[in-house]
Amino acid sequence: MKNTILKSGLAALALMTAITSCSKKEEGFTINGNIPGQKDGIVYLELQDGDQTIVKDSVKIVDGKFSFTGKVEEPLRYSIKLKGQEYGKVFVLSNETIGFTAHKDSVYMAKLSGATQDSIYGSYYKNEFKKIQNVAGPIYKLSDSLSQNGKAKLTTEQQAMMDKKWKDLQTLADDLTFKFIKSHKDQLAGALVLDDRLVTYGTPEQVKEYFAVLSPEIQTSYFGKKIKEGIELNNKTAVGVAAPQFSQTDVNGKVVKLSDYKGKYVLVDFWASWCGPCRKENPNVVLAYKTYHDKGFDVLGVSLDDKKNLWEKAIAKDGLTWTHVSDLKGWKNEAAVLYGVKLVPTNYLVGPDGKIVAKNLREAELQSKLKEIFSKS
Template sequence: MKSTILKSGLLALTLISTITSCSKKYEGYTINGNIPGQKDGMIYLEFVGGDKNILKDSTKILDGHFTFSGKVEEPLRYSIKLKGQEYGRVFILSNETIAFAANKDSIFTAKLIGATQDSIYSGYYKNEFKKIQSIAEPVYKASDSISQNGKVKPTPEQKALMDKRWTDLQTLADNLTYKFIESHKDKIAGALVLDDRLVTYGTPEQVKKYYGILTPEIQKSYFGKKIKTAIDLNDKTAVGVLAPEFSQTDVNGKIVKLSDYKGKYVLVDFWASWCGPCRKENPNVLLAYKTYHDKGFNVLGVSLDDKKNLWEKAIEKDGLTWTHVSDLKGWKNEAAILYGVKLVPTNYLIGPDGKIVAKNLREEALQAKLKEIFSKS
């Protein structure tokens, strides 16, 4: 009798285990959408990653309602949009039930209920980032007022005052971002904010430090692996390492190689005609070139343009007399990808031995570094 009861109990446990494992195997997401005024039509679910969104699912809208269901292996960025629309509502999709409500003319502002991971991630921009912006706005206005939008050079006193305000702003931003990542180190949101705010705008040291805070599970996630790739790429273009070789054509179609500059100091300057901050920095690079070119300093401009005529007009208008190259692939410029360029302007000062001496030298920092180098020669 006891044997029969024991066997029955084991059978029951086995069945429960089987049912549980089956239910987990087929767990997934359900998105219940409501778009008042959109009686019918098609709506699309796309994976957001890389250079182009990837269509994952589509369904018909019936009397303003639609449903998507499926399963994701981990939380990832997806977008929902109507046929013919360029932009959709981007969000973090997890295996959960989500309510999606939107106006047909502004799908990208849709409200979500039940998207847990997306809610945590969005919280950073609604709170920490909003606070950073509120403090940054008057600092930017003060800077523009003092310089009259770049037309007037600030006095030493004004510069010292603004330098302190910029430093204080950066410290605040770093602290708020760090605290968010630390408190969400076991969430996708922690990795996403790190990728958004620091991989592009922070220092390599910050990225490494904050990546180390993330839990092993998050480090192994899609976004964690993406950050690790950026770290590895930064290591390949770190100060002290041999600069990766590349070659591209100049405005006349001649092939120019980085190694052509071996034995000299060269500033590899990634820029573009459409980049306002690049054009604003060009006079500073021009001053450095004029001051130190005769002493062995060169500039190699690498443009992220995709239209040759606009590239050439900018070179002529800004009076940039050094060599310029581009493959005219825009953000897909092969040299930019090789160096992990995420924004422009970005520059690398490379020494006579082909090793990277410094990165992202702008304004007075560029002049000071060159003065330090050439005052010894």
């Protein structure tokens, strides 16, 4: 009798588990929105897929309230915005009930409740990243003060002091970021922070190291796959490999090929007229060009501009006398996409044999590398 009851109980438990399991698979998300003061209108739910925005749903606002329901296969970045507004609130959407409250004039600052994945991800910026900013702020101010906003050259002692401060800041940032990723290796937040902070701003070695920490499930998620693609792309532009070939037109419409520079050392310099750090670095590149051009060094500027007049004005104003090319597609510049450029300035020093010798040589590093190369010749 006891055995029969036990079997019946186990059977019932198994049935309940199966039902619960099935019901969980069918569960989706619900977003309950409230925008006080916005009596009516249309609100959009959009998928943020890289640099693309795809409208997935839209609903009417009734007396300031709206609701979205649906299901996502895995947590991804979405945004909610009002019709006619350029920006919306970007967040990580997963299958759960989410509360959304915003002011009609600043929907991008909406407050969320119940968005678990987004909250975990956001905790990095509220804690670790804020600590980094608190240390970085005074260092940037000191640097601007000593250099008079880039107009004055630092003394040897000042440069040594600033180098140490920058190095210590980088160590702090790396330590806090790595600890966060490691402690969230089983959660999407680990991959998101890695994508945000290291894929663009870190070294290729760091990206590989941190990616290896993530759980297999997170590595094979949408964002994990994106990071892996970045790692594979970076391997194609690593030091020692042949530089990917490309061709684009110069300011006069003439086609220029990277292969035209075979036999020389050429700095492939990705920049843009609207990029402050690029313009600040330009005098350093000018100095390198003037010092080593007659010895076999050249520069090929690749602009991420989309307006030719601004591109040409920047070339003239900064005295950039080398060859410049662009397809005027902005961040979609085909050479930049080929090289996986995520920020500017970015540069690659290519040797006479067409292989990449060094990457991202800036300020004193560029002068030092060229001195090392041409002192041997």
